[in-house]
Amino acid sequence: MQSILPRSIPVLGRQALSGKAMLSTVTHGPGLFGIAMPFGFNAKTAQLTTLKSRERGPPSSIDGCLAKTMPPGFKAQVANLDTFKLPERVTGTAGDVKLGQALVRAWRQDGIVQIAMSDKHMSLWQDAKLASRQFFRKQHSEKAVCVDSQSYAGYIASGEEVTDGIADYSEIFTITRDLDPSDPRVRAKWPCHGPCPWPDVDMKEPMVRYNESLGAEGERLLQLAELGLGVSPGSLTRYTRDGWHHTRVLRFPPRNATNGKGKEGRGIGSHTDYGLLVISAQDDVGGLFVRRPDQRERFANWEKSAAGLKEDDDGWIYIPPVEGVHTVILGDMMQYLTNDFLTATPHKVGLNTRERFALAYFHEPSFQAVLKPLDKVSGGMRLGRSKEQEGIHYGTHFTNMFMRNYPDRVTTKRLIAEDRYCLLSTPEMRTMGAAPAS
Numbered sequence: 422m423q424s425i426l427p428r429s430i431p432v433l434g435r436q437a438l439s440g441k442a443m444l445s446t447v448t449h450g451p452g453l454f455g456i457a458m459p460f461g462f463n464a465k466t467a468q469l470t471t472l473k474s475r476e477r478g479p480p481s482s483i484d485g486c487l488a489k490t491m492p493p494g495f496k497a498q499v500a501n502l503d504t505f506k507l508p509e510r511v512t513g514t515a516g517d518v519k520l521g522q523a524l525v526r527a528w529r530q531d532g533i534v535q536i537a538m539s540d541k542h543m544s545l546w547q548d549a550k551l552a553s554r555q556f557f558r559k560q561h562s563e564k565a566v567c568v569d570s571q572s573y574a575g576y577i578a579s580g581e582e583v584t585d586g587i588a589d590y591s592e593i594f595t596i597t598r599d600l601d602p603s604d605p606r607v608r609a610k611w612p613c614h615g616p617c618p619w620p621d622v623d624m625k626e627p628m629v630r631y632n633e634s635l636g637a638e639g640e641r642l643l644q645l646a647e648l649g650l651g652v653s654p655g656s657l658t659r660y661t662r663d664g665w666h667h668t669r670v671l672r673f674p675p676r677n678a679t680n681g682k683g684k685e686g687r688g689i690g691s692h693t694d695y696g697l698l699v700i701s702a703q704d705d706v707g708g709l710f711v712r713r714p715d716q717r718e719r720f721a722n723w724e725k726s727a728a729g730l731k732e733d734d735d736g737w738i739y740i741p742p743v744e745g746v747h748t749v750i751l752g753d754m755m756q757y758l759t760n761d762f763l764t765a766t767p768h769k770v771g772l773n774t775r776e777r778f779a780l781a782y783f784h785e786p787s788f789q790a791v792l793k794p795l796d797k798v799s800g801g802m803r804l805g806r807s808k809e810q811e812g813i814h815y816g817t818h819f820t821n822m823f824m825r826n827y828p829d830r831v832t833t834k835r836l837i838a839e840d841r842y843c844l845l846s847t848p849e850m851r852t853m854g855a856a857p858a859s
């Protein structure tokens with residue numbers, strides 16, 4: 422099976438392309454907005470467009486349409502990414518290896534890949550999007566009660582989350598592992614372990630279905646990444662047994678209807694996410710920007726916060742919405758495991774002229790995992806130093822990040838008041854060791 426849509430273009434066609442051929446720089450004046458959006462092109466159309474614009478040279482009118490979805494006030498190159506199609510199962514065939522290598526190459530070049538949604542994913546995403554709209558439309562008082570003092574799951578009002586000391590305008594419902602109060606880990610007061618305070622089944626059911634299917638996609642992507650990196654099967658996926666996967670259901674207000682708590686036009690500040698993969702879907706509005714891997718921009722979010730990194734600098738890539746695709750960026754633990762060969766993707770979200778809905782699914786190591794860098798993969802900088810390290814306990818990294826983002830949340834206050842943090846260093850919390858030498 423071919424790895425990239427459509428069948429009429431060469432597999433791994435991206436190799437023939439210089440990165441520049443896919444990007445055009447656009448600065449938006451406010452006058453450009455209100456023009457019809459390009460949503461409605463499916464992944465296949467977008468791919469064909471890429472091919473056409475390559476043949477013609479200058480950006481096509483469709484490229485221009487994609488660029489017009491960029492939020493006002495931002496300057497960035499506009500991506501027109503290839504779309505990969507995943508096999509239903511990864512079995513290690515020559516085709517799987519080629520696809521894995523192409524994914525690794527694309528992550529190293531752009532920091533992001535586009536994956537075609539299957540019909541099933543498409544319908545799960547439509548249902549989840551509808552549930553999200555219905556939830557965010559509720560009265561503030563109905564949403565505000567969806568909070569839990571033991572887990573970080575539940576509602577986060579616009580202006581509550583903090584990135585690099587500045588309030589984000591995103592309004593969020595976070596879904597973490599939904600644990601009954603009688604669960605032994607909850608009773609033992611493990612940090613971040615507790616129920617998900619769902620508003621109702623109308624929200625719960627579609628979200629649970631969506632997350633389950635992305636869990637399977639995350640595993641296939643990790644298996645392909647193992648093949649692409651040339652490491653033994655299980656080198657990455659051993660950490661996701663009992664993975665601490667979670668999801669952020671996001672709404673961004675239009676830029677002229679915020680509550681004045683954050684910075685004008687900024688939805689979420691520049692940051693990297695914490696685990697292995699972030700698999701996202703966005704609606705037709707547009708707002709996501711990423712930075713490509715750059716040897717000159719070194720960071721390690723688990724050692725020193727990467728929040729706010731280069732936020733107002735040049736060099737951002739705008740990722741326009743394309744119907745029928747997931748985007749996949751990399752998290753801190755992928756960077757740590759691969760010794761910087763694959764780096765976490767810095768990204769940020771700008772507010773647009775219309776409200777925007779997105780769903781970010783985080784495919785993560787187990788809370789109890791202690792990760793160790795892979796011997797066989799080296800990005801240069803960290804090799805040697807990383808080998809001597811004790812490894813990273815994912816639960817501690819996750820807890821640190823959530824405490825940093827929500828300093829005033831009831832969950833953070835209870836965690837501190839009950840001195841739960843010290844439990845993170847106990848042996849029961851670290852029951853997954855490092856990968857055996859491959």
Ligand SMILES: O=C(O)CCC(=O)C(=O)O
Binds near residue numbers: 769781
């Ligand atoms: O809105 C998006 O597309 C991305 C959101 C994001 O970066 C996050 O939730 O961490």
Ligand SMILES: [Fe+2]
Binds near residue numbers: 692693694768
């Ligand atoms: Fe993010």
